[in-house]
Amino acid sequence: MNLLLRTLAISLTLTALSAAETCREVARDASGRVVQTIDHQKSSNGTVRSVIRDASGRTIGTSTSQTSSGGHTRTTYRDASGRMTGTATTNGTSSGSSHTTYRNSSNSVTGSSTSRPSGTSGSRTDFRDASNRSAGSQTKNGSSGFVSGIRRDASGRRTGTSTGSGKCPVVPRVPLPPTAAKK
Secondary structure: OHHHHHHHHHHHHHHHHHHOEEEEEEEEEOOOOEEEEEEEEEOOOOOEEEEEEEOOOOEEEEEEEEEOOOOEEEEEEEEOOOOEEEEEEEEEOOOOOEEEEEEEOOOOEEEEEEEEEEOOOEEEEEEEEOOOOEEEEEEEEEOOOEEEEEEEOOOOOEEEEEEEEEOOOOOOOOOOOOOOOOO
16 A cells, blocks of 8 residues: 555655756847857646746846636746845737736836737737836747747847747746846
């Protein structure tokens, strides 16, 4: 009986692991240097966990996204030490568009983004800061096997690219807020 329970527990664990969908995104700056990688994993209950690493491979943050039955997605961002740094709330529409509001750890609005379908397998996301000024955009193209994207600043200048491969989660993807320029 004890062996049967152990076998069942191992089987359930392996089933849960095999049901997970994973995807890796690699972000590059305008000169083509890798600036970060993001590993996404969708569990069988629909939760998407992401680990964000810098160019050297050091974990600099994580995010956890959960979609409610009403189609609203809430994402919590944490720094490397586990402290909450902000949240994002995404509301989708039947047309495939979505609106995301970003908040810092004090719950103040820091920006927003609007994503719209573009072409047959792409999307365009426009970012705005807390004062509703343009903060850049991102376009993505591709299917669930491979995704590529281009990031632009508010003036339209290309600031970087991203590519993704693997079985990306089939849930509304919450765009990461645009990173602030390093001084």
